[in-house]
Amino acid sequence: MTAINAGSGRSLTDLFTEAARQALDDSGVDRIDSLYVGNMMSGFLQKQEHLGALMATSLGREGVPTYKVEAACASGGVAVNAAVKAVLSGLEDIVLVGAVEKMSGYTTAEVTEGLMMAEDRLKVAPTGVTFVGLNAMIAREYMHRYKVTHESIAQFPVLCHENALNNPKAQFRKKVGIEDVLRSPLVADPLRLLDCSGMGDGAAAVILAPKDVAGKYADSPVEVAASTVASDALSLYQRPMITTFEASRRASDRAYKLAGIGPNDVDVLEVHDAFSVLGVMALEDLGFAEKGSGTKLLDEGECAREGRFPTNNFGGLKARGHPVGASGLYQVAEVALQLKNEAGKCQVPGAEVGLTQSVGGIGSTVAVHILQGMK
Amino acid sequence: MTAINAGSGRSLTDLFTEAARQALDDSGVDRIDSLYVGNMMSGFLQKQEHLGALMATSLGREGVPTYKVEAACASGGVAVNAAVKAVLSGLEDIVLVGAVEKMSGYTTAEVTEGLMMAEDRLKVAPTGVTFVGLNAMIAREYMHRYKVTHESIAQFPVLCHENALNNPKAQFRKKVGIEDVLRSPLVADPLRLLDCSGMGDGAAAVILAPKDVAGKYADSPVEVAASTVASDALSLYQRPMITTFEASRRASDRAYKLAGIGPNDVDVLEVHDAFSVLGVMALEDLGFAEKGSGTKLLDEGECAREGRFPTNNFGGLKARGHPVGASGLYQVAEVALQLKNEAGKCQVPGAEVGLTQSVGGIGSTVAVHILQGMK
Numbered sequence: 001m002t003a004i005n006a007g008s009g010r011s012l013t014d015l016f017t018e019a020a021r022q023a024l025d026d027s028g029v030d031r032i033d034s035l036y037v038g039n040m041m042s043g044f045l046q047k048q049e050h051l052g053a054l055m056a057t058s059l060g061r062e063g064v065p066t067y068k069v070e071a072a073c074a075s076g077g078v079a080v081n082a083a084v085k086a087v088l089s090g091l092e093d094i095v096l097v098g099a100v101e102k103m104s105g106y107t108t109a110e111v112t113e114g115l116m117m118a119e120d121r122l123k124v125a126p127t128g129v130t131f132v133g134l135n136a137m138i139a140r141e142y143m144h145r146y147k148v149t150h151e152s153i154a155q156f157p158v159l160c161h162e163n164a165l166n167n168p169k170a171q172f173r174k175k176v177g178i179e180d181v182l183r184s185p186l187v188a189d190p191l192r193l194l195d196c197s198g199m200g201d202g203a204a205a206v207i208l209a210p211k212d213v214a215g216k217y218a219d220s221p222v223e224v225a226a227s228t229v230a231s232d233a234l235s236l237y238q239r240p241m242i243t244t245f246e247a248s249r250r251a252s253d254r255a256y257k258l259a260g261i262g263p264n265d266v267d268v269l270e271v272h273d274a275f276s277v278l279g280v281m282a283l284e285d286l287g288f289a290e291k292g293s294g295t296k297l298l299d300e301g302e303c304a305r306e307g308r309f310p311t312n313n314f315g316g317l318k319a320r321g322h323p324v325g326a327s328g329l330y331q332v333a334e335v336a337l338q339l340k341n342e343a344g345k346c347q348v349p350g351a352e353v354g355l356t357q358s359v360g361g362i363g364s365t366v367a368v369h370i371l372q373g374m375k
Numbered sequence: 376m377t378a379i380n381a382g383s384g385r386s387l388t389d390l391f392t393e394a395a396r397q398a399l400d401d402s403g404v405d406r407i408d409s410l411y412v413g414n415m416m417s418g419f420l421q422k423q424e425h426l427g428a429l430m431a432t433s434l435g436r437e438g439v440p441t442y443k444v445e446a447a448c449a450s451g452g453v454a455v456n457a458a459v460k461a462v463l464s465g466l467e468d469i470v471l472v473g474a475v476e477k478m479s480g481y482t483t484a485e486v487t488e489g490l491m492m493a494e495d496r497l498k499v500a501p502t503g504v505t506f507v508g509l510n511a512m513i514a515r516e517y518m519h520r521y522k523v524t525h526e527s528i529a530q531f532p533v534l535c536h537e538n539a540l541n542n543p544k545a546q547f548r549k550k551v552g553i554e555d556v557l558r559s560p561l562v563a564d565p566l567r568l569l570d571c572s573g574m575g576d577g578a579a580a581v582i583l584a585p586k587d588v589a590g591k592y593a594d595s596p597v598e599v600a601a602s603t604v605a606s607d608a609l610s611l612y613q614r615p616m617i618t619t620f621e622a623s624r625r626a627s628d629r630a631y632k633l634a635g636i637g638p639n640d641v642d643v644l645e646v647h648d649a650f651s652v653l654g655v656m657a658l659e660d661l662g663f664a665e666k667g668s669g670t671k672l673l674d675e676g677e678c679a680r681e682g683r684f685p686t687n688n689f690g691g692l693k694a695r696g697h698p699v700g701a702s703g704l705y706q707v708a709e710v711a712l713q714l715k716n717e718a719g720k721c722q723v724p725g726a727e728v729g730l731t732q733s734v735g736g737i738g739s740t741v742a743v744h745i746l747q748g749m750k
Contacts, residue, residue, distance in 0.1 A: 011497060013497075034604075040424060041418065041424070042418070043416065043417070043418030043419040043424075043445075043492060044418040044419060044422060044424070046496060047419060047488065047489075047491075047492055047496055047500075048492055048495075048496040048497075049415060049416070049418075049419070049445055049447055049492035049493060050445070050446065050447040050492065050493045050494070050609070050735060050736050050739065050740070051445075052445075052446055052606065052740060053446070053447075053606045053607070053609045053735065053736060053739040053740050054495065054609050056606050056609075057606075057608050057609040057610075057613065057739075062606050062607055062608045062609070063605060063606055063607065063621075063622075063625060064605070064606060065456070065603070065604035065605060065606065066446065066604070066606045066740060067444055067445075067446060067453060067457055067604075068444070068445040068446065069442055069443070069444060069445075069457075070418075070424055070425070070426075070427075070442075070443040070444075070445060071425060071427055071428070071441065071442060071443065072424055072425040072428075078427075078442060081440070082442060082444075082457060082461075084464075085460050085461050085464040085466060086457075086460050086464075088463075088464035088465060088466065089459075089460035089461075089463035089464045090463060091460060091463065113422065114422075116422075117418060117422055117423055117424035117425065118424060118425045119425070120423075120429065121421060121422055121423040122386060122388075122423075125422075228440070229409075229440035229441070229442075230438060230439070230440060231427065231428045231431050231432075231437050231438055231439060231440065231441045232428070232437055232438065233432050233437045234425070234428045234429050234431075234432040234437070235432075238432065246438075247438075250438060360425060360428065361425050361428060364425065364428040364432075365425070365427060365428050365441060
């Protein structure tokens with residue numbers, strides 16, 4: 001993973017190759033059979049597509065099959081899923097999958113327009129609503145329906161900022177309190193600045209291989225126990241209920257089944273808290289709490305490192321940062337480090353099973369991964 | 376496949392769902408397990424990403440895993456390859472893969488800038504060269520190195536226009552002669568208007584499934600005997616030789632090996648003739664002719680329907696049309712129809728084995744498919 005920041009001045013290629021070279025060096029693999037690149041906005045912001053061949057060339061790996069995979073803010077997680085299928089297909093053994101996003105160097109208006117590419121351009125964007133605005137509707141409805149206060153929800157970004165203090169690659173390494181969240185500038189009512197993830201540049205990468213091949217290279221490879229993707233109706237107006245993401249439920253239900261475990265078996269999780277309320281909803285939709293009671297886990301300290309479900313231990317989207325198309329891959333890389341006991345100050349002691357959840361659009365696409373250490 | 380034309384005024388969704396519904400109806404499948412969407416320029420031209428969830432929703436298939444796959448002008452072919460791996464992974468049985476591009480309704484300057492997204496935005500685009508200009512360099516070098524005349528090369532678009540007369544969905548159903556090509560307006564020396572594919576809107580789709588599943592639905596399913604992707608250094612300046620596409624050689628060598636056949640076993644082919652010279656080079660790089668002698672096949676009539684290697688029987692990129700990110704899927708759909716003996720007036724009698732070649736960028740990514748009828 002690269003450090004995440006805004007104003008890096010670095011190119012997509014520069015960011016991607018840093019992460020990819022780290023992954024190649026760490027894994028010790030001497031070849032790759034294919035390359036998958038997750039990214040959302042390069043066509044719109046950088047006027048650059050064909051990232052597969054571009055990145056393969058930049059890595060000196062031209063020749064291999066290459067793919068760009070896009071699924072809005074879930075691009076990184078969905079790219080991992082596509083790469084897992086490549087390995088399972090038997091056609092490719094060692095697959096490099098990375099994801100990159102560069103959001104800085106553009107105006108807020110440009111990035112705001114870019115984010116709306118995740119929604120329906122013809123039916124929703126013309127109303128003038130922004131991506132934050134749609135999430136604000138969810139927050140308002142969530143607070144209303146379940147009688148949950150903003151104070152309660154604000155515990156989520158507070159936790160993320162606390163955890164990010166331990167992550168040298170995090171974008172926002174600054175402790176904040178609940179009052180800081182509630183008093184930060186209003187972005188889209190009721191969401192305030194500290195309810196929202198920021199804009200940053202970053203890239204992350206992992207190497208995938210069949211178990212027997214991975215064992216030859218890595219001392220402590222991590223097993224992909226499940227990799228799933230599910231979708232939902234693209235737009236909020238098309239759904240009967242907006243305070244749950246059916247795609248999260250579908251993807252995680254299938255993942256638990258594939259892995260043969262349940263939420264109680266999970267030791268660490270990284271969830272998609274692009275906005276504070278989404279972090280709380282993720283705890284519910286993934287089965288860690290009943291609908292409407294996600295904040296109780298926070299009240300009881302269960303999402304902290306010493307709790308039952310240590311969450312967003314590297315800072316999450318809120319504080320580690322959210323280079324949109326790359327975030328899903330950061331999550332996978334972070335959980336892999338946890339299970340390898342290489343997470344540094346972010347380490348959750350004894351973590352053996354980890355889960356990631358990456359969301360594209362307003363819950364329209366969700367990728368879930370369950371990883372576990374290999375004995 | 377939708378008919379291809381410019382100025383359709385139709386949306387990406389409208390185009391895609393027409394093709395997808397045709398594929399679903401033709402195949403008779405009652406469910407899909409995932410959806411792959413190939414597309415190159417939607418982020419840049421339509422300011423729309425997240426085509427996976429958008430198209431699944433439009434088809435009433437929300438819930439399934441969805442993916443957008445991009446590899447410049449090879450997006451359609453590469454999407455098919457990614458979908459083939461999904462089926463081989465064992466995780467999904469029935470996969471809908473479609474591809475769509477909408478290029479009309481924009482200025483030539485906008486589309487020209489969009490096409491350069493296939494090349495290196497930071498190192499090549501600033502020189503001012505256009506995508507056509509880079510292909511013109513190849514044409515000039517090809518003619519010089521192999522002492523081949525423009526007249527000889529112009530046989531390729533003449534053949535495509537001839538074939539397109541039989542295809543009701545083709546964009547340019549007009550017979551042209553060699554003199555017409557040579558006298559058409561200069562676009563980028565030596566390439567003239569009739570050496571170049573045009574801008575159009577279109578979508579195509581196919582359904583993939585394991586053999587036993589396909590047999591349950593289709594009377595005459597077609598076997599994917601090989602599906603390969605290869606890349607090359609992204610930019611022309613990075614290659615020792617520009618008159619051959621190494622990625623074509625790599626992808627087709629592997630495909631022939633996987634299918635256990637050679638070029639002489641191929642009955643029909645659809646190759647990526649975005650510019651006339653590329654059609655000739657494809658014949659060579661895919662093993663149908665020695666390097667520098669592709670035009671001899673044309674001289675001898677071997678690429679015509681009654682020849683040994685009937686080529687671009689639906690009109691190819693030149694005359695069927697080239698909605699860039701969709702063309703690779705048109706090719707696969709066209710060859711599938713040939714092998715099912717459902718190609719109408721484009722039918723090559725008795726065709727049993729077909730090959731497609733789809734090129735992304737200036738030969739930086741190539742997807743090859745070998746299909747054969749199932750007995």
